[in-house]
Amino acid sequence: MTGGTVAVVAPGSGRITVQLEGSEAILSELSSSYPLKLLSPRLPPHNVAVVYTLSYGGGLVAGDRVGLAVDVQDSAALVLLTQGSTKVFKTRPGQRNARPLDEVNGFTSQRMDVTVHPGGSLFLLPDPVTCFRSACYTQLQTFRVDVSASVVLLDWINSGRKALGENWSFARYYSLNELWIGGKRVARDAMLLEESQSPLEAHQLNLPVRTVAQRLAPYSCYATVLIYGPLTTDTIQSLLASYSATTVFKHNARPPLVWSISTICEGQGCVLRVAALETEDVRCWLGANLTLLEGTVGHDIYSKAFG
Amino acid sequence: MDSDEEAYILLLLSDGNLPTGSFVASSGLESYVTHGFFTIPPNLTEKGNDKLEHIVDFIRDTMSTYARSALPFVSDAHIIVEEAMKSHGTPSSKDRTEQALRTLLALDALYESMTLNHIARRASTAQGVALLSLHSKGFSVPRIYPATQQKIPVDDKGGASKIASILADKLKLLIRREETPGHLPICWGFLTAALGLSLDRSQFLHLFLCARGALSAAVRMNICGPYAAQQLLLHAIRPIVVAEASRCAKCRTGVSYSSSDMGEVSFDEGVMTKEGPAITWPLGEILAARHDLQHSRVFNS
Numbered sequence: 231m232t233g234g235t236v237a238v239v240a241p242g243s244g245r246i247t248v249q250l251e252g253s254e255a256i257l258s259e260l261s262s263s264y265p266l267k268l269l270s271p272r273l274p275p276h277n278v279a280v281v282y283t284l285s286y287g288g289g290l291v292a293g294d295r296v297g298l299a300v301d302v303q304d305s306a307a308l309v310l311l312t313q314g315s316t317k318v319f320k321t322r323p324g325q326r327n328a329r330p331l332d333e334v335n336g337f338t339s340q341r342m343d344v345t346v347h348p349g350g351s352l353f354l355l356p357d358p359v360t361c362f363r364s365a366c367y368t369q370l371q372t373f374r375v376d377v378s379a380s381v382v383l384l385d386w387i388n389s390g391r392k393a394l395g396e397n398w399s400f401a402r403y404y405s406l407n408e409l410w411i412g413g414k415r416v417a418r419d420a421m422l423l424e425e426s427q428s429p430l431e432a433h434q435l436n437l438p439v440r441t442v443a444q445r446l447a448p449y450s451c452y453a454t455v456l457i458y459g460p461l462t463t464d465t466i467q468s469l470l471a472s473y474s475a476t477t478v479f480k481h482n483a484r485p486p487l488v489w490s491i492s493t494i495c496e497g498q499g500c501v502l503r504v505a506a507l508e509t510e511d512v513r514c515w516l517g518a519n520l521t522l523l524e525g526t527v528g529h530d531i532y533s534k535a536f537g
Numbered sequence: 538m539d540s541d542e543e544a545y546i547l548l549l550l551s552d553g554n555l556p557t558g559s560f561v562a563s564s565g566l567e568s569y570v571t572h573g574f575f576t577i578p579p580n581l582t583e584k585g586n587d588k589l590e591h592i593v594d595f596i597r598d599t600m601s602t603y604a605r606s607a608l609p610f611v612s613d614a615h616i617i618v619e620e621a622m623k624s625h626g627t628p629s630s631k632d633r634t635e636q637a638l639r640t641l642l643a644l645d646a647l648y649e650s651m652t653l654n655h656i657a658r659r660a661s662t663a664q665g666v667a668l669l670s671l672h673s674k675g676f677s678v679p680r681i682y683p684a685t686q687q688k689i690p691v692d693d694k695g696g697a698s699k700i701a702s703i704l705a706d707k708l709k710l711l712i713r714r715e716e717t718p719g720h721l722p723i724c725w726g727f728l729t730a731a732l733g734l735s736l737d738r739s740q741f742l743h744l745f746l747c748a749r750g751a752l753s754a755a756v757r758m759n760i761c762g763p764y765a766a767q768q769l770l771l772h773a774i775r776p777i778v779v780a781e782a783s784r785c786a787k788c789r790t791g792v793s794y795s796s797s798d799m800g801e802v803s804f805d806e807g808v809m810t811k812e813g814p815a816i817t818w819p820l821g822e823i824l825a826a827r828h829d830l831q832h833s834r835v836f837n838s
Contacts, residue, residue: 368810406815415646415650417650421817424817426784446820454819477831477832479571480571481572483573484572484573484578485572485573488823491826492653505820
């Protein structure tokens, strides 16, 4: 890999650069290499660029390392979507080449490094990650955002393929979202889902086995949304208003959906968390409660994300 | 510090009457109960519906997430303060103390950015500052021992404890000026290092107190009696504390301890991601953050 004269694009890496020309968002750079694929359909409004991040075969297999660098330039707007959930397989359904052997049996990982320049905005609205039985998945996302820029960053996971009896049956899931505003780390949301003790350890310690499924019951989908910036002020206000208007009386059973909001950056941003029995319940809730964003990204794109 | 002395400090710190404000915290238990989580989830019908079992499950889950997210901060703060105290009497002592303060502030800022639930933040900062006050007000040499007569019961180690006092005063000042939040794990690491408690004792005691706090809350909420709480503490909670202490004993934030680096405090991204702090129970985050929405409540968190 070193010493060559031809720039080698690492497998699974991609770059997106968006800039504003006149009133149009232009993708001045859009490149990717196998197994990552980037597609940009033309959807109104034209001041917002849309990119779908896809992977070949509709999922990631053990050893896949995907890395995406995103640059949203001054006053430009970008929406990142996926087409269906990001599926993480345990074993490789097909042969993937161009990868050293020692990586084949490793973790599956996705990395995204994003810079949002002054006045720019990024709406990261993917479908949820679905980890199949015994899958190991690591997702590292860093967002360096100017104080005058705006971001809405959705990260969600569900319990697997219910039809196949999967209920939080993956081996390990680690997701990191780090938000830097004006050079200051304001949020580092690190979530690790794995069994705290293996059945053997639990036995040795005289502890009953406690699975991830038990810990997260009865919900099969958890979402976290980091929100920041001037374009999101009314959304945050409306979420806070409906939150503080809530009064919880004693429940007789676990509610079908629970959500919470905590502000960051003196109220210019927030961390929103939602859990529900079904993935679609979370999607509907988000669609209904982030609806003020529709004015910014346009109806078509909004309904593609939450429809 | 010999083991008798350490045992004495442990007794002092594990006293339920220690003025740390922990009696107003339920670590999210109150909200958990209000939201109907003392019931069997429909998809896990094999579980029994005994209140004691629900209490143990709650403590298991809350300890799992707290240990993984807070213990790295306890450990790093402890190590930093211990190192700074060791430097007493050396020419670099002043610089090392300054560097220790900067590193503690960096840890505090990182913990703030990782505690993304306003109720937990509130509880953590209230208890953190209480521990610093305890250090200066509760553990300083009493006035009946005049400064000239250095016959105090616990070995003072002179210069080392002076360094701890300097750090405590500076931290308290910065907290009062709202320049740093003063979170519980950092202040606990500081306090236990200042008292000369070893790192593994400090980690274990912190988790024990966290579990016992939740159990005390259960008693105050009248969901379990005082005898049942003792039974749980001895039989059910002990293995949880042991397991979590051993699982997270080696977890670190990735902060650089280097005393030669007098500039910006840096974190090793590899350590942070691999063995660093993380929440492991997102459900607990949501329910704890909903604490203030409860129609009636006894606790502050």
